[in-house]
Amino acid sequence: MVTGAPDDDQRQDDPAADSSRDGDDATAGSLHDRLSSARDDFEHRVDRARDQFDATNERIKKRTGRDLFAAIGVGVLAAAAVLASLLFVKWAFAILAVGIAALGVFELTRALQARGRRIDLVPQLIGAVIIVSAAFWFPTAVHWTAVFVTLAVIIVWRVLVQMSARDGRVYASIFSDIIVGCFIPLYVPFLASSALVLVRQDGGEMWIIAFLLVVVVADTAAYATGLSFGRHKMAPRISPGKTWEGFAGAAVVSNIAGIAAAIFLLGIPWWTGIIIALALLGSATMGDLGESMIKRDLGIKDMSSWLPGHGGVLDRLDSILPSAVVALALFHFLSPLGAA
Incomplete structure (x- = not known):
């Protein structure tokens, strides 16, 4: 009597094999359904997030033009x-x-x-x-x-x-x-x-980083605060988007940035960070309003459209240009305190 693996007819007639195969098919089908459901749910969430993203961006663009x-x-x-x-x-x-x-x-x-x-x-x-x-x-x-x-x-x-x-x-x-x-x-x-x-100057690169940090943080804080809470216009004839609420937000955040820059970047007393912040906040605001006045006199919104979301190069330099002079003056007055 020869023993060995059952032939195809025997396997096809085996109830246990059929039952096992049905169970595997059911398991595979269930796993496939779960994966399909998870994929569909993920795609739905992505689509919803994209829609929310686009809607938020459109609201901001409608209000600020950016x-x-x-x-x-x-x-x-x-x-x-x-x-x-x-x-x-x-x-x-x-x-x-x-x-x-x-x-x-x-x-x-x-x-x-x-x-x-x-x-x-x-x-x-x-x-x-x-x-x-x-x-x-x-x-x-x-x-x-x-x-x-x-x-x-x-x-x-x-x-x-x-x-x-x-x-x-x-x-x-x-x-x-x-x-x-x-x-x-x-x-x-x-x-x-x-x-x-x-x-x-010796250590001048750190002063550049510090003054850019304060100016950019102030500009961003003014934008965000003004967008969220702005009610009272600062100079409606020159720059309708600027508000006193935005200026107040910029003052608070720029002081925090100035103190942090004084301690961690410049190695000078913390209180000098307040002086740096207030001086740069004033120069950045005047620079922003000054360029807005030039554009209003020229009858244009942006100097160009080279930088997406920003306008032109000068539209980004408006607050930085006068602040560079102020930063140079602050360096000569305050940097000796770092060696004290």
Whole structure:
């Protein structure tokens, strides 16, 4: 008698095997159903979260005219680039500053030209590069010389171009164009160059990080607080979105950031953080209102649309440019306290 595995007919007729196979099929079917249900539930939750995300973003865009989440993404990338250059390669920060200042000058010049101002782009861009570069790579005397030479070139350039144009413009208009043309290098590259003068100092990179931290935190807190609780307009004719509630929120949060920066970044007494915060809050607010006044006079909302959620380069530099000068002054007054 030969023994061995049952043949196919025997397996098919075996009730126990059929029962086991049915049980396996049922288990597999139940597992598949659970996985399908879990997947459907997950997809439903994702769709609902996306809808809520889009609805929130649309409400914010409707109220502020900004794409908040695009702005956050651009801000994170910009912050990473600035921090990396400051902490590892200072000359990379200088190159970045030169490029940003040139873009800011380009934006402002184009906006003024669109309003009929005769502004010459070439000397503006050359002057911006020279002023910002001189602040980092050359002595202070060269930096100041670059500023005055740039202003002189802008004036002479405009006069020569106007003489060859023969378009009948009156002297008052020509003089006005010259004044506005000289304002651009003083507003953008000269103020920006203060940050490069600061970064050249011993420990200057930490002061740059500290002042950017306070300004960005103040700007963000003003935006969030004003969006949530803003009722009383600060300067409705200049910047309708600014509120006193937003300013109060910025004051509280910037003081916290200033104290933290003084202790952990600058190594100076904690109370100096309050001085830093209040000074930078004032300069950032004035810078923001000042650029808003320029845009309102030009009849535009943003200087450009290069930065999603932010507008243009100058729309992000408005509070930073004057604050760079204040940060440089604070460095000279307060940094000796760190050695005390």
